[in-house]
Amino acid sequence: MLVSVILFFIIFGVLVTTHELGHFLIAKANGIRVLEFFIGMGPILFKKQKGETLYSIRLLPIGGACRFEGEDDIDGEDHSYDERSFPNANVWARIAVLFGGPFFNFITAMILAIIVVANAPWDFPVVSGLTEENSAAAEAGLQEGDLIVSVDGEKIYLASEVSVISQFSQGGVMKIDFERDGELMHTELTPHYDEEQGRYFMGVYIGKYERITGLKIIPYAFHDVLFYFKSTYRSLALLIQGRLSMRDVSGPVGMVKIVDDTYEAVSPYGISSVVLTMLELMILLSVNLGVMNLLPFPALDGGRLVFQFIEVVRGKPVPREKEGMVHLVGMVVLMAFMLVVVISDISKFMN
Structure with missing residues (x-):
């Protein structure tokens, strides 16, 4: 189990890092000031200031974020920010930044799929x-x-x-x-x-x-990623329809169990089988992370994108205090949902 826990943190760490890297690089490309780039949650274990950005690693190896100047000031007061703050950036630049995280998840999945298809039979x-x-x-x-x-x-x-x-x-x-x-x-x-x-x-x-060889590897890698994309949104549809229950949803604890079961099943076949199987699992999780973050739910990238597109249509932004309140409620709901999922995961372990 210890090996599986370590593997899970490596997998999740890589996927969160690539997601936040998408936000970070596109923000930098658009001249938006990034105040902090951190991986993990909770107390800071390591930090380094480089230029205008603080890079840090936090205690709990789950989650991460990019913090942009002005992004979290939602009190409705008139803050003085220059043109490099997130609120003052062009709306399409903000849309690109928010979409960057999920987009990098899909790019990561595609790169991993090419590696897997090139080295494992189809x-x-x-x-x-x-x-x-x-x-x-x-x-x-x-x-x-x-x-x-x-x-x-x-x-x-x-x-x-x-x-x-x-x-x-x-x-x-x-x-x-x-x-x-x-x-x-x-x-x-x-x-x-x-x-x-x-x-x-x-x-x-x-x-x-x-085996797939030559240039055919690339389109088949795309088919692999597309399969997980379809499976993710179909599963979401079944959950909404009530054809899947909470016991079919997995959080961090459940994912550790999935990694452990997968590791135990393939470890007898050697290290190459373990590596390729874990990479395939990373493809699934990377696509899943990208799709989930694009859902139009408050506090997620998709929910924030909704407000940006409303601004495009209206020609002016939604008042920041109103948007902030919506995201706050969404965050509370998400945290409550995750708590339920974790309790469900633990109950599965105990059965």
Whole structure:
């Protein structure tokens, strides 16, 4: 478990650092003064002033932030800031800065995906077997060796995409395009409902590992990142619809458990397997962090972006004290939500 905790802090530290680095670099490029760049939360362990920015590492290895001049002054008073303060920057510069964090998460995910795809076999969406003779896939005429090309018009590149579509299915008819012996074919598949597990199944085993080489690595890396992007927003939709519960949501404690389970599963196969699997997990978490921060919820980057776009439409900013109050309420709600998630995570550990 100690190794898993260390791995989690390394993974989370890298992802938070790249996120804040996105804010930092784009702010600098737009001439916005960055007062502090810090990683972690709580008391300062190490700090160094370089130029106009204080760089620091804090005690709790979770979270981080860039603090811009004038960003947190929301008392409604008339503060005197020069043109390099965040409030006085051009609105499009502020939009770029706020979007920079999530954007760097997606860039980080893409870089990691290129490394993984170049060094690990790709799991192609090839039918490797049917769960039973009368499964939904068998009724649709699918056979071992068929390459799934698309489901309901959505292009498929990865075996896990078929699994996720099956998991999220609500029982409707699926239009399947597949290749058999080089010929493109079409069929319709109606998933079967499993009462014991409470979900629909396509009744098919999917997966065939082959290496990707040359320039094909880049587009397949993009497909890998896109898969996690789709999985993240689909999971959010299921949570909103009530088809997922709080027990399906993981916070820091739950992520440590996921890292530990993953490490225990792949460690017998050697250090290279551990590294590649952890990089794949980082891709998932980096995309997840980027998507979550873009949600239009107060206190998140997405919530702050909403106010910037309102300013674009209105031609003038929302009063800062009003915006600040909205973000304060949002922060309280987020902290309460995280507390619930942590309690849920701990209860999972104890079961």
